[in-house]
Amino acid sequence: MGSLILVAGARPNFVKIAPILHALKRRSSLRPTLVHTDQHYDHAMSGVFFEQLGIAEPDVHLHVGSGTHGAQTARIMLAFEEHLLGLRESPRGVVVVGDVNSTLACALVAAKLHIPVAHVEAGLRSFDRSMPEEINRIATDAISDLLLVSEPAGMANLQAEGVAPERVRYCGNVMIDTLVEQLPAARALDMPRRFAVSQHGYAVVTLHRAANVDEPPRLRALLLLIEKLARRMPVVFPVHPRTRARMGELAPSDAIRFTEPLGYREFLGLVDGAALVLSDSGGIQEETTFLGIPCLTLRTSTERPITVSRGTNVLAGNDLDRAWQHVEGMVSAGRRMTSVEGWDGRAAERVVDALIERWGR
Ligand code: UD1
Secondary structure (H helix, E strand, O other), X not given: OEEEEEEEOOHHHHHHHHHXXXXXXXXXXXXXXXXXXXXXXXXXXXXXXXXXXXXXXXXXXXXXXXXXXXXXXXXXXXXXXXXXXXXXXXXXXXXXXXXXXXXXXXXXXXXXXXXXXXXXEEOOOOOOOOXXXXXXXXXXXXXXXXEEEOOHHHHHHHHHOOOOHHHEEEOOOHHHHHHHHHHHHHHHOOHHHHOOOOOOOOXXXXXXXXXXXXXXXXXXXXXXXXXHHHHHOOEEEEOOHHHHHHHOOOOOOOOEEEEOOOOHHHHHHHHHOOOEEEEOOOHHHHHHHHHOOOEEEOOOOOOOOHHHHOOOEEEOOOOHHHHHHHHHHHHHHOOOOOOOXXXXXXXXXXXXXXXXXXXXX
16 A cells, blocks of 8 residues: 655644545555644644544654744755655655645655655635745645645636646635534533633634734734724634734733633634634634634735635735724624535545545555
8 A cells, every 4th residue: 555644734734634634544545644843843732633633643753843934944844855765665645735834845855856745725825925825835836746726716826827737626625624523522612601701792813924923013003903802892812822922022901811822622612602703814714704704814915715705704904993994894794604615524535535546546
């Protein structure tokens, strides 16, 4: 049986690889090996996801940790190359997911060793190259053999870039597979009660993107917006370590319920009960669209335009006073159930179909 390497490094990756690993194990023509780069290494950012999503202990840890983009990417490349060169038998392929530094670094190493690469969540484009993730997406797609697409815009973008159609396959959204599987357990936690807020009567906030948290004036302006919201309804804000480090000098507001990063189920349960979500995340735009919850995305662009056209997601842009004007309307509009092709809990099966077709025989 041929082997396949799956790479995961940062929090959103774990949510994406879990259903792919489960689907690979249900079929038996490719044996998966899991490599964790340790881009995220804290229990709250990594271990708890493995526990809750039923992912076995990784076969290999690369122990790269944090650093500047160049240093982190280079360390991942050195360690992953050493791992691949040490294997007795070359894998049939390497599967990378999403758009983090681990995604690009491992795709680059594999491609240079002539090992075929599959990219899950290919084709997404924010058209904003100041985002490190946009560079990761473009470069990873350019060197991947198999481009597995999660939303319709991904197909259009790859076609516009002239990618040969035989490299591309629409599979749908593996993150939604995990959501569908975990939602009953998440609801059973009754997270609103844990935070002493009423169902559909509070907002959830997350913030971690460099463009929002690395410049004190922008971070301060966003915190003022969140305080304004907290005067309108209770706000629960699980704080990413990058943001926690930057918030040090800023006086925290009493009105906002700050908390440590939450586990997957706890966070999903909290979002599921919310009236509104404010976030700069990629995946949360999709999760709120699937759940029909209004989401104000604290960015100027999105690589996931289906979330906007379905009407659940609004881009805040740079003018936060204007963004505030959306809030009341979004809250009173309430939930809006929609559907997206392939966001059905079975995307990982289609990913595995594509992998087996290519490498499983
Ligand atoms: C990374 C991804 C981003 C993704 C996010 C999800 C890239 C370029 N960025 O951003 O796309 O949305 O993950 O969280 O890959 N830290 C800890 N403990 C950890 C991990 C990080 O304390 O387990 C702190 C460190 O101070 C580190 C900082 O967080 O320097 C940033 O971590 P890093 O992996 O560089 O990027 P993220 O901001 O998490």
